[in-house]
Amino acid sequence: MKRRIFFSLLFTMLSVSVTTATKQEKYIKHTVVKGETVNIIAQKYSVTPYDIFKLNPDSQNGIKLDAVLLIPPSSIGTTTAAQKQAVVSSKKTTHLVQPKETLFSLSRQYNVSVDAIKNANAELLKDGLKIGQNVVIPAGDVFTQDTYQKPPVEKPVVKPTEVAKTVVKEEVKAVVAKPTSSSKTIYHTVEAKETKFGISKKYGITIENLEKLNPQIVSGLQVGTKLLISGERTISEDVSSVAKSKSEPIKETVSTKKYLQEYVVRQQETLYSISKDFAISEEELISLNPELKKGVKLGMILRVPMKEKSEVKPVINKTQSNLSTSIKSDKKKQLVLLLPFNISKIESDTVNSTQARLKKDKFLNMTLDFYSGALMAIDSAKVLGLNVDVSIFDSQETKNSSAAASVIQQNNLTNVDAIIGPFYQTNVEKVAEMLEGYNTPVISPLSKESGKGYKNLYQSTPTAEQMKSSIFDFMRSKNGNIVAVVDAKKGSIINYLKDQQRDVKIVGLSDKGTLVSDSLLVKLDKNKMNYIIVASEKTGMILSSTTSMVNAQRNYQVQMVVLEQNETLDFEEIPLAKLTKLNMLYPSISKSNETLEAIYFENNYKKINKIVPNQYAIRGFDVTFDTLLRLSQDKSFEETVQGSATEQIESKFDYSLNENGGYSNKGVYILQYEADLSITEAK
Structure with a gap:
């Protein structure tokens, strides 16, 4: 079957056209790019920041990358009487x-x-x-034209050299016209993590006055800077400060300002989950909301920080969508698959025949399996009438090299609508970097690694970090008591729990590194489900842990949890009966599917390929079909990702914007063993 697939490599092509309408707008539409602020945009269009705030009220709380702002024509950019x-x-x-x-x-x-x-x-x-x-x-006060001032706006972001010039200019002014005061001169040396707000509050002055006394901090604070708080700076210090600003480039710093917003507590949320969502410690959250000392309650209105611009993610109410019901086929789209067939290497191999190579080359077999599933997706697209041109190219890749870049250049693929592949993370990142300026979606089909921050890179396979995070979110949503039995050799798991999951109770082991039942029992809670994580590849440790948990079920609610794939659990020494009795819980990127669609896919695949589809064939179908459906909507690929979570044969696609750019799939299933030996999705 694979030999036939390998030699055929047939490419299915579908096509159609679309028309777009333009509309004359009163205002200019500006899409925010990286590094822009309201001030920079205002200067670009010869309007004031106030004019932008009027048309875009939300921009007063910060602007987001790729946000669209309405800009008035410069002729009406001035404020009227x-x-x-x-x-x-x-x-x-x-x-x-x-x-x-x-x-x-x-x-x-x-x-x-x-x-x-x-x-x-x-x-x-x-x-x-x-x-x-x-x-x-209050109402009733009216400002006249003479006293009116515009709302405060953010400081413009300028280049370091421009900042240095400004500092020099302001410092010279300070030398020439210093205020006279008989009060004692007070200085403050900036320490790590300090902010202008914190310093101004500490000394009871406004930030405006702090900046007037220390113009060098207008663009941001630097650790070690000596600030004048009150009194007079000596002339020698002024000259020294000016000289320093001339000789040393001023580093651009990121403001630590965090605006507040009101947030309503939702069902099953905890103090830990809220603090994690808003990147704030539990102590800080309680200080802003003292009522939390009595516990988190549904419907509470909390004061929480609004995330910095670099952290802002669109607030999306995603729904599980069937994109096949909203197909728009009036525009031709182009999809490219870059798959590592490595045909040139096979043709130049004089030692092994193609048949022999297929028997021992696991990577080639995986590629052909993925390809066979992709072909099934393309056939399904034809049945649905999707208007997409699909082209498949040999990326000729290894872990450290790829011909993908030359394939894109030679075939003029910079303007296609999406690319699936290559397979290796380093190679798919190079393609994403190459096409980032074109904003071409590049979908990584198989890699589980955390990618670099390219805005057009879509990691379709959840990372190991996301898998672990998902199962902890599930356990906390059930208000469970989370306990961990961790082998001493699993240092990475211990560090992860201490750094990322600090509320987990880690069970102490004996001097010999074995589990003592009493050490486990003292960590359990009779009023909650006790989720007990077992992180070990030692048969003895797993046996003692599962035995202790089964015994504990007489008095406690207990469920076993594993965070990652563990081959030891498949050994005959580990009784399956224990795992089912403990309803073993684990994260997975796929689940078995017995719907009519899934059965039809399997039967059709067997009919064509004379074999049952394996995980790579199903993955090839899921990734390709999901991409084809997203390209066939009346929205951009990115908009479909932001608004719709989907589910195909065995995979879920629920993309989330990364802090460093690009999207990752957080579509993880939480599965559990049942008493009848079946595996179901935990609810």
């Missing part, structure tokens, strides 16, 4: 106080005097303005 004559609404407004905000900044933002805000919040402001307070903004 009518706009400056602000009239305050008769309704009261509440404002959630953010870091760096002062009464003065609030008065400017809402066109209300400082005294009016103080009077409306007399009790609340007894101890001053604090982060997280809900401040009432």
Whole structure:
């Protein structure tokens, strides 16, 4: 069968065309690119940041990569006198106080005097303005044209050389016109992780005054910088500071500012899961929400930090979608598969025949299996009437080399709609890097490695890290008590639990490295399901652990858990009856499927190939068919990824945006053994 497939390598081609309509808009649409800020965009279009904020209110909390902003024509980029004559609404407004905000900044933002805000919040402001307070903004104060000021906007991002010039200019001004004061001069040396907000709060001054006294920090703080807090800086220090700014390039720093937002607690969420979602410690979360000391409750409204721009992910309510019901076939799409047949090596092999090579070359067999499944997906696409041109090329790859780049150049494939392959992570990353400027989706079909941050790279196979993370999310969703029995040789697992899963109770072992039943029992909770992780490849350790767990089931709810594939569990010495009695739980990238569609696929595959499809054949079908369906929607490939999770024969595709760019598939199944020896998806 494989020999026939290898020699045929038939390529299926489907095609159609589409028309697009353009519409004359009043405003310009700008797509945010990496490194842009509101100020930079405003300068580009000769408008003010305030004009952008008016048309895009959400941009006041930061802008996201690839977000689309409405930009007014520059002719209307100036604020009119009518706009400056602000009239305050008769309704009261509440404002959630953010870091760096002062009464003065609030008065400017809402066109209300400082005294009016103080009077409306007399009790609340007894101890001053604090982060997280809900401040009432009163009505009735009207700012005239002379006193009107625009809302505060973020500082523009400029090049280090421009910053240095600005610092020199500001420092010279400070030398010429220093304020006179009889107060004692106070300095502060910046330490690691300190922010302008924290320093200004510590000394009771505003950030604006801190920056005026220390212009060199406008673009950001540097560890070790000596800041003037109050009093006067000596002339020698000013000259030294200016000289330093001329001679040393100023490093660009990332602001640690975190705005606050209100968040409603959802079902099955815990203190740990919320703190993890918002990249904040449990202690910090409790300090912002003292009511959490009494526990997390459904429907609670919490104050949580809004993630930094680099961390922001679109808020998506994904649904499990059947994309075959929403096909749009009025536009021709092009899909390319780069598969490692390595035909030139086979043709030049004078020692082994093709038949002999097929018998011993596991990588070639895997490639042909994947290819056979992909051909089934292409046939299914024809039946559905998908208008996609599919081209298949030999990527001629090994772990350290690939001909994919030359294939793309020689065949002018830079403008195709998607590429599946190559197989090896290093090779697929090179293709993604090559096509990143074209924003061509590059789908990694098999690699489980964590990829580099290319915005167009889609890891279709969940990583080992995502597998482990998924099963912990499941256990916490059940409010389980998580316990771990870890072999001393599994240092990586121990480190992972201590660093990433700190609430897990690790069972101590004896001096000989064996499990003592009493050490396990003291970690169990009678009021919860006890999920007991067993991380060992030693038959003796697994036997003693499972025996202790079965005995514990007399008084406790106990379920066994493994985090990764463990061949020792397949040994005859490990009774299957114990694993089923403990309903062994584990993460998997695939699950068996007995639906009519799955049965039809298997029967059709056997009819064509005279063999039952293996995991690589099914994977070839799932990845290819999912890609074909996503290309056949009225949205871009990336939009379908952001909005729809899908499920094919044995695989789930639920892509998530990575912090460093690109997407990874978090479609992991949590499976468990049943008493009847079947394996089902845990609910």
